[in-house]
Structures are given as structure tokens and as C-alpha cells.
Amino acid sequence: MDLALILLLGVAGFAIILILNNIFIVRNSECMVIERLGTYNRTLQSGIQITVPFIEKPRPIIMLRNLKFVETPRIDLREAVLDFPGQSVITKDNVTVTINGVLYFRIMDPVRAVYEVENIIQAVEVLAKTSLRAEIGRMELDSIFESREEINERLRLVLDDAGNGWGIKVVRVELLDIAPPVDVEEAMRKQMTAERQRRATVTEAEGEKQAAIARAQGEREAAILSAQGEKEAAILRAQGQRKAIEEVLSSGDGRLSSDTVIGYLLGREYLQTLPNIAKEGDRIFLPIETSNVLGSVGAIQELLSGKKF
Template identity: 60%
Template sequence: MDVQLTGGLLITLVIAVLAIVMLIKGLRIVQQSEAVVIERLGSYHKTLEPGVNWIVPFVDLPRAIKVKRYMGENAAAMMVETSRIDRRETVLDFPGQSVITTDNVSVMINGVLYYQIIDPQRAVYQVENLIQSIEVLAKTTLRSEIGKMELDKLFESRQEINASLETVLDEAANKWGVKVTRVEIQDIQIPDEIQDAMRKQMTAERERRAVVRRAEGERQAAIETAEGERQAAILRAQGEREASILTAEGQQQAIQLLTEALGANVDKSKVIGYLIAKDYLNTLPQIAKDGERVFLPYEASATLGSLGMISELFKKDGQA
């Protein structure tokens, strides 16, 4: 009786120990932003999500995936296998490579790619080496896109190239369960002789623009000067015209006043002669300043005679 009891307790203890071992061996804790692909007897079974998970020990096994890790003091990149699939956004720096543009210029281009594993199952089963496949795809796509452009267009269209690479890579990597979030071209290196030619071209272009701007400035200055002279001439002509009109109006008023004062029968030609003579007399002091001798034309003597005749008329009119 005691032997049977002892044997039963031993079996129970063994089963309990085995259950505890199985429980511990099958317990899997998956960190946040990670996933583990589980195979049961060589076939896909399920994907472990973040948190506490349990699998059947020795029957369910995690499937490893190749990833790139930077190890050592020099941070050298190495390909390693791990069963923990990181679902965070990851950066992949693909080294510089030679690319030929449509105008047959060889340039060295390196870039960086950001990707994220969306579907761990497809990332494990749809491609043998995910990282290598992404690198090769990025290089070939870069060659294809750059090969469609000329060198000058290459520097102007960097953002367009990035967007085009992102679209093509994301579409191709989608079947691998990978989302390409961003592609950036880091550096574009061109041969030294091409750089010298571009510098000379830029210098010549700057000099050409300076000459054009200087000529445009001189042209604009000439136009403004001519316009200013034109406006000044117009204003002078308008001033002279208005002065002439005012002078004529004044003389007409003077003739009218003299005619009214002397009577309707007075000879208007004598009145006009009188006014002209007055202008001569007013001008004589100014003429005398310009020289020691003053010569008066013959007509001036006749005009001054008219002045005397009009004076006599005024005197007679006053006596009357």
C-alpha cells in the first residue's frame, strides 16, 4: 500500500515538474514594436504580438530573419540572424555607386532609405534576405531613375528624384511586407573636370547677367533722362506760351485803355508804336550794362518818334 502511494506521488511529481518545465519553455515575452514568427513542425503557425505568449516547446519554433547590425568599436555593419523582428522604422544607408546620366556623365551617388516591416510573415517567407534585397532594389532603382536625367537636371530635381524612388521602392517592397517611408539622396559627386567646366560656366553666366543688368540700367537711365528733358521742354514751352499769352493780353488791354483815353478817332498804329517805344525805353538800361556803346536800329528811332507824338496827344488832351 505504501509502495503504491509512493509510486503515485512520484509520478504526479514528475508530471508536475514536466508541466512546469513545459510552461517555462513555452513562455515567450515579446517586447513592444517587435514580432516573432512561429512555425509548427516546419510550417507557419502564428505571429506572436507584443506581450506574454505561449508556444508548445519543441513543437513550435521561432523562424529567424536576417538583419543588419552595427557592431564593434568601428561600428562595422554585419548581417546577423534573429528571431525578433523589429517593426519600427529603420534606416538603411546604401553606399555610393557610379551612375551614368543621359548626357554620358558618370556621377557617384549615395543615399539613405527608411523602411518599416508591416507584415512579419511576408518579410520572412516572401524573400530570402530582406536587407540585401532592399539594398539591391534601391541601387537598381537609383540607376534607373538617374539614367533618365541630364546632369543639370539632376541637381535641380533632387526632391523629384526622392519622391520617384520612394514610390517605386515602396511598390516593389510591398510584396515583402515592407513599407518604404522615405528615400533621400545624401551626396552627388561629379568628376573634377566636370566641376571645373561647371564653375567656368557659372562664372560666365554671372558675368553675362552683370553685363545685361548694367546695360539695362544704362538704358533705363537714358530713358529717364530723355523723359526728364522732354518734360522740362514741355514745361518750358508751356511757360513761354502762357507768358506770351499774358503779355499779349496785357498789351491788348493797354492798347484798349490808351484808345479809350485818347478817343475813338485816334490812330491805333500810333498807340501801338507808343507801347513799343516804352518797351525800348525800359530795355535801354539793361542794354547799356552789356557794353559802353549802344546802337539803336532805324526802326527804334521811328518808334521813339511815335512816343513823342502820343505824348503830344496826351498834352493836348489834357489842355482841352
Template identity: 55%
Template sequence: MESLLTPGLILSLIIVVIGITIIGKGLVIVRQSEVMVIERLGSFNRILESGINIIIPFIERPRAITMIRYIKMGEEYHATSSEEIRIDRRETVMDFPAQPVVTTDNVTVKINGALYYQIIDPRRAVYEVANMSQAVEVLAKTTLRSVVGKMELDKLFESRAEVNSAIQAEMEEAASKWGVKLTRVEVQDINMPEEVEEAMRLQMAAERKRRATVTEAEGEKTAAIAMAQGQRESAILNAEGDKQSAILRAQGEQESIKLVLSAIGESEENKRTVVGYLLGQSYIKVLPNMAKDGERVFVPYESSALLGSMGMFREMAGNPEDVVRQSLQKDGLRSGMVAAGGTS
């Protein structure tokens, strides 16, 4: 029985195997958002985009890029490095460990930052820098120290957005040479020494106490102003009331005098008599109050003239109380003076 593996068949099988191998190695499928840098005989040839691509095996080969990534395990970061032939063009985040930074007021703080970047030119990322991800990381750390080193600690806490913008602006020029676009930089955690943190807590407590004192003083000031305004308005209203009362009393006395004069006549002698009578009444009304203030009351000499005027008024007008009362009743008025005259 002759063998079926003839030299011709064996050669054909070898050619088929080599062809399948060449096709398998030459057929490259690139996924979405990925690219591959292809070299032909050691020099750059082209960039393979997403989809089905064919390369010449053993003559063309993809160029690998070194990528460093950090993995956080608890409080520590572990770096991993890998050679990748597929370059991811999506936005990538690099969360690097905390870095010690000295501020202008000589306070050492540890700052943990996150860097977001995107490879927009794979050729530059491969050929312009030996290790693109490491270069970006080192640039971010040095720029962070440079920017934060120009600021005080209080300013650092107040203006994180300014720090992020300043770091991004200083890194963009260098990163663009490597075909990398920085989308944003974020300062995450700022850790201070314990003694500095305690001093800041005491300062914050003192500031809150000061604000409470100021607020309380402002409240007392507002209350005092409101009370003073109320007292002022009350005094004004009382003064207005006294003024109106005095005006009304004066008008009443004037009307009373007119009524008396109209009843007994308006001659000059009668006018003097009426005035003397009214003054005598006022004096008699004041005497009880004067007696309350002391054991003795001194009656001035002029009081005898006033009392004499009242006597003359009685002799001339008969009974002035009846005359005045009849005149007031005609006009529908009542005069306290007439009532007081009965007691004189």
C-alpha cells in the same frame, strides 16, 4: 547508513529538471514592437505578438530572418549580417554606400541614398524572399540607376524630391510582395568628377556676372527714364510759363493801347499812329541787341516810316509820355512801354 538517493527520488529529480527545462524553453517573452514567426514541425504555425507566449519545445521553434546592416566608419561602409528570430516592426533605415550612376548627358556621378522601410507582414518577409534586407537594398540601387539615368545632371540637382518620389513609387509594388512598406527614400550626397565640378563653378560664376550686368543695365535704364521724364516735365513747365508770360505781356500791351487810345481818342488815324508808335518802340529796343552781333547794323527802309509815325504821334499828342503816364496812374498800372518811349 543507507543512501538518501533512492531510485524513486532520482527519477523525480529528473522529471523536475525536464519540466523546468520544458517550461523555460516553452515560455517566450516578446517585447513591444517585435514579433516572432513560429513553425511547428517545419511549417508555419503562428506569429507571436508582444507579451508572454508559450510554445512547445522541440516541436515548435521560431523562424529566423536574415538582416543586413551597414556601419559607416569614416568614408567607408562595412556590412554586417545576422540571423534574428525577433523581427522588429519599427521603421528601419538602410544607409547604403554611394552608387555610380550615369546621367543622360553622360556624366558619371556617385549617389549615396538612405532607405526607410517597415516590416508590416512578418510571414511574407520570412517566406516570400530569401534575404529581405538584401533584396530591398538591391532593388533600391537598381531603381536609383533607372530613375537617375533618365535625367540630366542639372535636372538631378534641381529635383531631388522628384527623384525620391519616383524611386519610392517604383519600389512599392515589389516591396509590398515581401511584406515591406517603404516610407520614404532620400538621396543624400551627389559626388561629381572634379572636372565637371570645376566646369559647374565656372558656369555659376558666369551666370552671376551676367545677372549683375543685367541688374546694372536695368538700373541705368530706370535712371535714364526718370531723367528723361524729369526733363520732359521741366520743358512742359517752362513752356507753360512762357505761354502764360506771353499771354500776360499781350494782355498788358492790349491794356496799354486801350489806355493810350482812351487818352487821345479812338479815331482810325489815331489808332494807326499808336500802332506805329508801338512798333517804333519795339524796333528801337531791338537795335542794341542787333548791334552786339556785328560791327555794322543795316536799318531797313521801313524803319523811317516807323520813326516818322513816332514823330507824328509827338506832334499830335504834344507829349505822349505825359498823357500815357497820367492815364496809367489813374488805373494803378505801370507800362514799360511808356518808360521806353522816353528814350526814343
């Protein structure tokens, strides 16, 4: 084999290797920024892409892969998760708390992500930490626990506004853990226990109040019913007495007057009341008019001894 053939084969092999090194297969959710002679030329999308040897080359970017910073020409356009570890933050009421969280973001403009910032991942992480310190520093400890969702949304807006210049979109921010000092946590636990006891006491008192109201209403209704019954009984007694008077007067005996009959009825009621009066003491003093009443009763008894009603 002569020298010319060897050179030809060498050149052909070099050309094939060179062409293969400038053929890129860009996968879905990826892109590549291509520079021509050091200047931005175009962005390669998914598919088979070819660049011009020695003139064009991809611009690398620093990405986070397996918790390590890796320089790669392939820009991942998928949503990425950045976990920033726990850090000490001082609240408005001078309490030091340890907070850690996660940040979800996506590269929207690969050109800006490559040319506007040196290390996009590190820049986002530092921005998240400084924004978190600034946001927590304006709030008291109690409001932090009560307003976690609001803090997440405010951090997202701040980071998204700053990330627009880097070509990224901050999707959401989540505070995973808020750890106060041990003494503060113990005081908060005691406060929560006292609050639960207070609520239980209030609930018990409210139940007793409702029960007392129900008992009072029941007693009131019972008293009303009792009074109503006594009223109806008195009416019936009065009607009976009236009927008795009418029957006696209608008997035709001229010796009976209305005053005599009324005296008889009053005397009878008087005699029925005497046993109750006697219960209150050993001695009973009766007025002089009592003999008149008892006399009316005796007279009526003699007159009516032979009559039937």
C-alpha cells in the same frame, strides 16, 4: 536520497527549463513568426507568449543590427534606415557621377518578409541601387541637380511597388550627395560664376535704364513747365499791351489812331529786340521800314510826354 527522487528532480528541472525556453516576451514594435512542424502557424504580437515545445518554434529573419546582418527570430516593425554607399552612375549625357543616399522603410507584413525573400535587407539595398541607376540613366546631369526631389519621389514609388511583394513599405528615399567628376565640377563652378555676373550686369543695366527714364521724365516735365510759363508770360504781355492801347485810345486825343498806337507798341518791341540781334555780329543791316517804325515811336513819345496813365 534514492534514485527515484533524483530522477524526479531531474525531470522537473528539465521541464522547467523547457517551459522557460518556450516562453517569449515580445516587446512593443516587435513580432515573431511561429512555425508548427515547419509550417507557418501564427504571428506572436507584443506581450508574454508561450509555444509548444518540440513542435513549435520561431522562424528567424535576417535583420540589420549595428551595420551587420544578424539572424534573429524577433522582427522589428519600426521604421528602419538603410544607407547605401556611394556608387558610380552614368547619366544620359554620358557623365559618371557618384551618388549615395538613404532609404527609410518599414516591415508591414512579417509573414511575407520571412517567406517571400531570403534576405530582406539585402534585397531592398540591391533594388534601391538598380532603381537608382535606371532612374539616373534617363536624365542629364543638369536636370539631376534641378530635380532631386522628383527623383526621390520616383524612386520611392518604384521601390514601394516592388516592396509590396516582400511585405515592406518604403516611406521615403533621400539622395544625400551627388558628386560629378572634378573637371565637370570645375566647369559647373565657372558656369555658375558667369551666370552670377550676367545677373549682376542685367540688374545694373536695369537700374541705369530706370534712372534714364526718370531723368527723361524729369526733363520732360521741366520743359512742359517752362513752356507753360512762357505761354502764361506771353498772355500777360499781350493783355498788358491791349490794356495800354485801350488806355491811350480812351485818353480823348484825336491825333492818336489805333494804327499809330499799334505802330508804337511794335516799335518798342523792335527796339527791345535790337540788343539781342546785335550780339550775333558786328554789323547790323536794318530794313527801310525801320524808319517808319521809329517815327511812330517818336510821334507817340511827343504826344504822350505830358500825359499820365
